[in-house]
Amino acid sequence: MFATHETIAAIASPPGGAIRGIVRISGPDTTRILQTLCPADCCFPQTASRIGTSIDLGDPLGNVDASVLLWPNERCYTGMPSAEIHLPGAAPILNAALERLLHHGARMAEPGEFTMRAFLAGRLDLTEAEAVLGVIDADDKRTLDAALRQLSGGLSGPLNQLRTELLNLLAHLEAGLDFVEEDIEFITQAELSSNVQRIADQIQAINDQMTTRSGTTGPPQVVMRGDPNAGKSSLINVLGGEEVAIVSELAGTTRDCVERTLDCDGLTVRLIDTAGIEEVDDAINQQAQALGDQAHREADLLLVCVDLTQPALRPWQLELQTTTTEQPKNGQHILFVGTKRDRCDELPPWAGDDWVLTSSLTDQGIDQLRTRIGQQLQSADAVESTTVSSTAVRCRETLTQATEALTNALQVIEHQLGEELVAAELRFALDAIGRVTGVVYTDDILDRIFSEFCIGK
Ligand SMILES: Nc1nc2c(ncn2[C@@H]2O[C@H](COP(=O)(O)OP(=O)(O)OP(=O)(O)O)[C@@H](O)[C@H]2O)c(=O)[nH]1
Numbered sequence: 001m002f003a004t005h006e007t008i009a010a011i012a013s014p015p016g017g018a019i020r021g022i023v024r025i026s027g028p029d030t031t032r033i034l035q036t037l038c039p040a041d042c043c044f045p046q047t048a049s050r051i052g053t054s055i056d057l058g059d060p061l062g063n064v065d066a067s068v069l070l071w072p073n074e075r076c077y078t079g080m081p082s083a084e085i086h087l088p089g090a091a092p093i094l095n096a097a098l099e100r101l102l103h104h105g106a107r108m109a110e111p112g113e114f115t116m117r118a119f120l121a122g123r124l125d126l127t128e129a130e131a132v133l134g135v136i137d138a139d140d141k142r143t144l145d146a147a148l149r150q151l152s153g154g155l156s157g158p159l160n161q162l163r164t165e166l167l168n169l170l171a172h173l174e175a176g177l178d179f180v181e182e183d184i185e186f187i188t189q190a191e192l193s194s195n196v197q198r199i200a201d202q203i204q205a206i207n208d209q210m211t212t213r214s215g216t217t218g219p220p221q222v223v224m225r226g227d228p229n230a231g232k233s234s235l236i237n238v239l240g241g242e243e244v245a246i247v248s249e250l251a252g253t254t255r256d257c258v259e260r261t262l263d264c265d266g267l268t269v270r271l272i273d274t275a276g277i278e279e280v281d282d283a284i285n286q287q288a289q290a291l292g293d294q295a296h297r298e299a300d301l302l303l304v305c306v307d308l309t310q311p312a313l314r315p316w317q318l319e320l321q322t323t324t325t326e327q328p329k330n331g332q333h334i335l336f337v338g339t340k341r342d343r344c345d346e347l348p349p350w351a352g353d354d355w356v357l358t359s360s361l362t363d364q365g366i367d368q369l370r371t372r373i374g375q376q377l378q379s380a381d382a383v384e385s386t387t388v389s390s391t392a393v394r395c396r397e398t399l400t401q402a403t404e405a406l407t408n409a410l411q412v413i414e415h416q417l418g419e420e421l422v423a424a425e426l427r428f429a430l431d432a433i434g435r436v437t438g439v440v441y442t443d444d445i446l447d448r449i450f451s452e453f454c455i456g457k
């Protein structure tokens, strides 16, 4: 995969019969291999050009008209000679063209290998390479916007800036270490700690922004939790306007997670109904509890469903109620939903002002619930959409390490434990930031990132 002296080729257009298709080739032998497919009098200029020609696809297809975009030198995306052969989009034609390229010396490209070559040639950094994948995979406008922002340096710009500032600080520190005998101070302790603190804060802010919905893709998950018989299944049915879950007066009706997609003020969510939370001792019900717990952990928004006629809140509900704030914990939002409003004349004292009060019987509060779900997740989305989710998953840990190293550096400064130690922590932070953008990388990191791509990209 890292052998850039080889010439690679692949079909670059998506499968499935478009009018035009593209076969891509890149590597030192690009021009020579193309020449073997084109008529002898076809001229290949020394600068980037579009060539109208025909390509010999062998038996039984013969010569087919093609338009070749040629970058004959390294001034190209992959940093080496490359070409795109634009042909009629029929699969047999594209396959035959690829076969001819392979026959004349190219090798089949690995997934993401063209983009990886662009990275190795310094055309893209790692966050931008991941953004390319984000653009390809985007399934709605929100994720496309995030990917495009990241592709134009939205993440690497600020990180590179912080890296430069850290490098400057380190240079001052190291200069001071060289002149320690002469007692020359290149940067005061106060300047050093205020700068380190500022950089640590900024990295933390970038990391906070990247905190995504547990790295999942697809619509946000809204998970209903509550006691048996709280009215969860009734709610999923009225919210979706369709009977998807069994409702009965027997506690413990729902065992499997039942889900449906729901439009909440323009935002598509996956609404998931779970088994009521209770102590159980038989295997099937234990499985039901485990499924519910798993959905609970993976939820972007928890709907805590509480029967308004019950005497008091359960301990777990009380605990969640005290932790409910505008800022989601671990990216998970919580919304309390009072159920069976039609059955209680007076609201219980433990129902909070911010609860949504509903009745599945009279439809009271159902529209409001849909709106509140949308609102809570829209604010979460605004944060998430600043980064491609695969980048966030890869980088969160690394940026946390950078912040920790800077926090250590601050303590070392405060306790005057020596500038060598401060320098070591700064170097560690620099290395971590470098791994995010790809200034520092390992084959393993590259393998993991680029294997997510499809062949031809
Ligand atoms: N009056 C009234 N009854 C309701 C309402 N919601 C649910 N019920 C009744 O409460 C009982 C339990 O409803 P379910 O929706 O099955 O409750 P659940 O939370 O899914 O229960 P489990 O699946 O057992 O955990 C049923 O008899 C429902 O008809 C409501 O808003 N008003």
Ligand SMILES: [Mg+2]
Binding pocket: 232, 233, 234, 245, 246, 247, 253, 254, 273, 274
């Ligand atoms: Mg149920």
